[in-house]
Amino acid sequence: MSEKTASYLKDLKKYAKEHIFEETLSYIKNTLGAHRTSRVTEGVYENRVVKCTTLNGRTLWFYLGKKEVYLVIPMMFCSCMDFLINVVERKIVPACYHLASQILAENYGKYRRLSNITVDEEEAILEEVEKYKYSPTLVRLLVKKEQIKNI
Numbered sequence: 255m256s257e258k259t260a261s262y263l264k265d266l267k268k269y270a271k272e273h274i275f276e277e278t279l280s281y282i283k284n285t286l287g288a289h290r291t292s293r294v295t296e297g298v299y300e301n302r303v304v305k306c307t308t309l310n311g312r313t314l315w316f317y318l319g320k321k322e323v324y325l326v327i328p329m330m331f332c333s334c335m336d337f338l339i340n341v342v343e344r345k346i347v348p349a350c351y352h353l354a355s356q357i358l359a360e361n362y363g364k365y366r367r368l369s370n371i372t373v374d375e376e377e378a379i380l381e382e383v384e385k386y387k388y389s390p391t392l393v394r395l396l397v398k399k400e401q402i403k404n405i
């Protein structure tokens with residue numbers, strides 16, 4: 255990961271702490287452009303960011319896209335193509351919208367939570383995301399949680 259990405263994400267996180275959501279969106283618009291900003295807005299409003307905590311104390315963040323699931327390592331890495339191509343290789347932008355969404359979701363408390371993930375579930379999720387860019391296991395756990403909540 256480049257210094258540019260690290261410092262951009264650090265600045266964005268700091269900015270979000272000191273400003274309301276809409277102002278932070280303007281900040282993103284000025285730095286990542288209108289298209290990525292509308293995706294960030296959508297991602298946060300639709301609760302697409304998921305924070306998983308495992309039984310052995312690990313924290314994992316994911317972004318649930320419409321067709322794909324991305325692993326987001328806050329302030330560092332995203333498994334999407336935009337990150338690989340436009341952030342890492344071409345260095346066109348300092349971050350993809352998933353990394354920005356994670357910062358906003360965490361800062362404004364707009365994310366879904368899954369806790370007590372077992373080691374087997376964690377391994378399955380990570381393997382699925384790596385192999386298929388999607389995770390039936392993660393989706394199944396989220397659906398199960400929603401059902402319990404609605405009973």
Ligand SMILES: [Zn+2]
Pocket residue numbers: 324332333334335336337350351352353
């Ligand atoms: Zn991404």
